[in-house]
Amino acid sequence: MTAPSNAPRPALPGVNSIFLAGPFMGLVDSATGRMPDAACRPFTVLIEHFEQYGIQVYNAHRREAWGEEVLAPAECTALDQKEIENADVFVAIPGIPPSPGTHIEMGWASVLGKPIVLLMEEGREEEYGYLVRGLGSVATVEFVYVTDIASALADIDAAIRRAVSRLPASA
Numbered sequence: 416m417t418a419p420s421n422a423p424r425p426a427l428p429g430v431n432s433i434f435l436a437g438p439f440m441g442l443v444d445s446a447t448g449r450m451p452d453a454a455c456r457p458f459t460v461l462i463e464h465f466e467q468y469g470i471q472v473y474n475a476h477r478r479e480a481w482g483e484e485v486l487a488p489a490e491c492t493a494l495d496q497k498e499i500e501n502a503d504v505f506v507a508i509p510g511i512p513p514s515p516g517t518h519i520e521m522g523w524a525s526v527l528g529k530p531i532v533l534l535m536e537e538g539r540e541e542e543y544g545y546l547v548r549g550l551g552s553v554a555t556v557e558f559v560y561v562t563d564i565a566s567a568l569a570d571i572d573a574a575i576r577r578a579v580s581r582l583p584a585s586a
Contacts, residue, residue, distance in 0.1 A: 429579050430579060431503055432502045433470055433473070433504045435473065435507070436495075436505065436506070436507040436508070437508035441512075450476065457508060460565045499520060499524050505529040506534065507524075509535065513544060521533075529555075531555060531557070532575050532578055533547070534571065535559065535560050537562045555578050557577050
């Protein structure tokens with residue numbers, strides 16, 4: 416039996432899981448041991464957005480309670496790498512200033528052949544490193560230039576669809 420033509424289509428076909436990366440430890444307030452709410456907001460907006468589609472979101476920020484339950488370096492490193500390997504898509508906010516951990520994760524995603532969507536601050540493109548701006552020459556990358564994550568959700572979804580569609584059929 417075939418589905419009726421008016422049946423809802425998945426918003427992000429072929430995407431069951433996303434690894435969401437971005438600056439973390441550098442944003443944790445030393446007085447509270449937690450990321451400030453304003454720093455959490457882009458991640459919570461994206462997590463809620465993707466989860467409404469039924470997509471599993473791997474995210475260290477949430478997993479580690481926004482800084483209140485930080486894992487040991489060896490544990491979080493191995494877990495992040497495994498979750499990137501398991502994810503269908505890698506989405507990241509590279510950070511200005513650059514987030515060293517996020518940049519390592521971007522490298523893992525690239526080598527693992529994951530479609531990558533980078534959320535860059537609009538108007539600050541020249542502040543990103545050459546290797547970030549040039550990542551598309553060696554990996555499947557879509558750049559989305561944003562001023563506010565919540566206002567860019569449709570553009571982010573479109574970038575994910577484009578990146579996934581560009582993968583070789585055997586991926």
